[in-house]
Amino acid sequence: MSDSGRRKPPLVAERRYPSKTAKAKTRAKTKRKTQRRKTRRRNPVTALFAWLLRLVWRLVWGFGWRVAAVSTIIIAVAVGYVTLTLPPVDQLYDGRARGSVTLLDASGDVFAWRGDQFGGVITADTVSPHLKNAIVATEDRRFYRHFGLSPRGIASAVRINLSEGRGPLSGHGGSTITQQTAKLLCLGVPYDPERWTSEADYEADCRQGSIWRKAKEAIYAMALEAKFTKDDILTVYMNRAFLGGGARGFEAAAQRYFGKSAAQVTPPEAAMLAGLLVAPTRYAPTNNLERSQARALTVLKLMHDQGYLSDEEHAAAAANPAQLSEAAQKRAGGYFADWVMQTGPEVFTRGTTEDVIITTTLDQRIQTAAEEAMQEIFENKVREGSEAQAAIVVMSADGAVRAMVGGRKTRVSGEFNRATMAKRQTGSAFKPFVYAAALDLGRSPLDMIEDTEYCVTIPGSGEWCPQNFDRKFRGPVTLADALKNSLNIPAVKLAQASGLDIVRRVASEFGIESDLAQGPALALGASEASLLEMSGAYAGILNGGSSVTPYGMTGLRLLGESEPIFSATSGIGERVILEETARQLIWMMNKVVTEGSGRRAALPDREAAGKTGTSQSARDAWFMGFTADYVTGVWMGYDDNTPLTGVTGAGLPAEIWHETMVRVHEGLPARPLPMMAPVPSTQPQEQTPRTDGQGRTGGDINNVLRGLFGADNR
Known part of the structure; x- marks a missing residue:
């Protein structure tokens, strides 16, 4: 049998000894190891320090991931428990302990309010989009992107507080709208007159800023995010917020200051309402209209910078600041309203838990005449x-x-x-x-x-x-x-x-x-x-x-x-x-x-x-x-x-x-x-x-x- 005619390669035995290049590499490697050993022997302190660092790292890592895992489980259980205890969202809109009194003059027109006025439920779907945008732009620009907490916002607030010489939790809070909603709900704790001497004491307790309170607030905020949609949370916030002048919620505030529904407010009016959130009494337009208008300009700028208002809309709103309604501007019959509240039945005036409408004998034309005289x-x-x-x-x-x-x-x-x-x-x-x-x-x-x-x-x-x-x-x-x-x-x-x-x-x-x-x-x-x-x-x-x-x-x-x-x-x-x-x-x-x-x-x-x-x-x-x-x-x-x-x-x-x-x-x-x-x-x-x-x-x-x-x- 003949071969194919192709020439076969010669049979060559495998090299039994490394080449000169390989020998050189091996010698260099051995030399480096020897030098390291000599170095270690020459620097025992450094060697000890390095060994201690490795030991600490192993301990921290081993302990840390276990603690993190356990903490995550605890937080998840806590959030889950709170989530299960939350009532339906429509039961969270009106949490007032007191009712309101609306006073009408002899012609049937509103001239004064007393107590905590709740104008009715306004939702994220029915509120004016300008007001919704103003709230988000002012209070929490990342509201629709976070999970209830904003680490970036918290870190920024801590940095600002420290730079201004305050404690890390004093002053700026970095709270999200969800956290503020949790605070407005007092973390689910209802008002108990036997525990608190007044509603003011109750609200002060809800606003305390201890580390433990902040931790519970964070858990409650995440529970809100787990159970409700973003718009549900915003709706609760809009109906619960105190906005000065006895107004609870943006619907009541819009009626109180502008004589219209929160669904109808214009950009400058929306900016004025949203501006009240930082300090309701200080910026209430019935207390100081110019100060409230100045605050509204800041809110309008935020809305413009975040794309909620065009250049033309921003310029128009800034040039035409919001004005009070005639009734709010007059604040007619303040003394008269106080007298009616003092002489009326206490259960329906000073101590009412219901929303009450009182018709009176006041004639606003005559009231104005007396004041002007x-x-x-x-x-x-x-x-x-x-x-x-x-x-x-x-x-x-x-x-x-x-x-x-x-x-x-x-x-x-x-x-x-x-x-x-x-x-x-x-x-x-x-x-x-x-x-x-x-x-x-x-x-x-x-x-x-x-x-x-x-x-x-x-x-x-x-x-x-x-x-x-x-x-x-x-x-x-x-x-x-x-x-x-x-x-x-x-x-x-x-x-x-x-x-x-x-x-x-x-x-x-x-x-x-x-x-x-x-x-x-x-x-x-x-x-x-x-x-x-x-x-x-x-x-x-x-x-x-x-x-x-x-x-x-x-x-x-x-x-x-x-x-x-x-x-x-x-x-x-x-x-x-x-x-x-x-x-x-x-x-x-x-x-x-x-x-x-x-x-x-x-x-x-x-x-x-x-x-x-x-x-x-x-x-x-x-x-x-x-x-x-x-x-x-x-x-x-x-x-x-x-x-x-x-x-x-x-x-x-x-x-x-x-x-x-x-x-x-x-x-x-x-x-x-x-x-x-x-x-x-x-x-x-x-x-x-x-x-x-x-x-x-x-x-x-x-x-x-x-x-x-x-x-x-x-």
């Missing part, structure tokens, strides 16, 4: 820097309070209300009740009385001799002239003749609830009363002699209900003096305005009646009066009882009253006062009590008899 006088007639205060009450003859100004600062709430809380000496403004008692006992406005030197002995105090304001005596004067010129001596004589008990009873039945002086100084207004009490008493004179209880609430119902729980239509009570008496007294008080001490209060187009009042040492100055339509009372003085300088009731208070009433009656037809001029009589003056045909004099003939004879004929 006070401002006009203080700006033009009072020296700059004066700390004198004033108060105004306007009411109808049935006691319905139409306006209330409790001090020079008008756009306030929770302030000291000088119209209702201050008890001050009434001075001569009390005298109409002295004359009411005398007229009801049969005296006539045309009866004569001596204005001559007069002294009376007061048991335990000695002799007291009243003086007229000008220290002059006028001799015989009519009762009408005595009241018109506010003479003191005739008033004291008349009170003594009628009986001080009768005068006190007339005043108290007209609504002066304060303790009335026992001595003859009662006739000169030595007793104290509030402006509201005095206004109600004068309303009793205007309505024909019936007592009046001033009221501001006409109806109260729960939100969503149509039937009221409470309603009122009048504050008129029992008769105090005869109608004829009241009409003659109004005639006398009209003389005060047209001819006497109250001429500065005279109105150009309608009849008015009233009385000036200045207390001892001019610490208080009053003007009380009315037209056929409204009763208005004005008080002026210092909170610390410092005497007024050059001010009496016939001066600035009368001018404030005039300015108020001119504005109040603008556009109203003039109506005559219900007054009756006395008819001169040729018969001897009637000295016995008159009756109204039903055995009554004023409120009760027995009251008269008790005053005259000290007998109890009840």
Whole structure:
């Protein structure tokens, strides 16, 4: 058999010995190992240090991954447990412990809010996209990308806090919207009045920043992310956030500040609302609109930088900042709203857990008139820097309070209300009740009385001799002239003749609830009363002699209900003096305005009646009066009882009253006062009590008899 013809390679035995190159490489390698051994032998410290590092690394790695694994398992279990305990998302929207009170004026328009207002649920789907974008841009730009925590944000916050000299957890928190939502939910712990003394304490506890609290907050935030969608979490956040002015949630805030739904807000309005999140009270536009607008510019810039607003939209929004609604801008009736809340049933006002709607007697046009009148006088007639205060009450003859100004600062709430809380000496403004008692006992406005030197002995105090304001005596004067010129001596004589008990009873039945002086100084207004009490008493004179209880609430119902729980239509009570008496007294008080001490209060187009009042040492100055339509009372003085300088009731208070009433009656037809001029009589003056045909004099003939004879004929 022959081969293929190809030449086979020669058979060569394998090389048994390495080549010279391989030998060289081996020798070099051996030499390096020997050198390393020599080096190690030469550096034992280095060798020991290296060995220790390797040992520590093995221990740390071996321990660390086990701890990390165990921690991961614990966190996963904790997150899973919290996830299982979370309620359905729609149960997390409204977590208020208190309810809200919305106050409506006499026309049904909202003018004030109290408590925590919740305007209704707004969702991430129904809210204005501008507001949604503003919240995300301001609070958490990576909201839709993280798992509830933002390590980058936390690290940045810690760095900033340390650089500003604070603790790592003090100041900037680096919290995501999810973490803020967890905090708003108080990590699922409900409010317990037995554990916390107030809701403020509860919220402060929820906001504490300890490391343990932060750890629990992180777990709760991850549980929220595990159970709910991002939009669900954002919805809870938007409905829970406190945004100043008593508004809980963005729907309530939008209604509170702009009079519209959160679904309708514009970019500048959205920016203003989102800007409140950093400091709701500080940036509330009702507290400082300019500061709130400046904060909104920062939010608009963030929205623009993150692509939510185009260049044109950003420029337009920045050039047209958000403005408050008319109701929010006026903050009308702050003192009035406080008074209604204080006098209403506590379970539905100060302590309500429900959302309540209260309709009131407030007339915002009249409220504005009173505020502008006070401002006009203080700006033009009072020296700059004066700390004198004033108060105004306007009411109808049935006691319905139409306006209330409790001090020079008008756009306030929770302030000291000088119209209702201050008890001050009434001075001569009390005298109409002295004359009411005398007229009801049969005296006539045309009866004569001596204005001559007069002294009376007061048991335990000695002799007291009243003086007229000008220290002059006028001799015989009519009762009408005595009241018109506010003479003191005739008033004291008349009170003594009628009986001080009768005068006190007339005043108290007209609504002066304060303790009335026992001595003859009662006739000169030595007793104290509030402006509201005095206004109600004068309303009793205007309505024909019936007592009046001033009221501001006409109806109260729960939100969503149509039937009221409470309603009122009048504050008129029992008769105090005869109608004829009241009409003659109004005639006398009209003389005060047209001819006497109250001429500065005279109105150009309608009849008015009233009385000036200045207390001892001019610490208080009053003007009380009315037209056929409204009763208005004005008080002026210092909170610390410092005497007024050059001010009496016939001066600035009368001018404030005039300015108020001119504005109040603008556009109203003039109506005559219900007054009756006395008819001169040729018969001897009637000295016995008159009756109204039903055995009554004023409120009760027995009251008269008790005053005259000290007998109890009840």
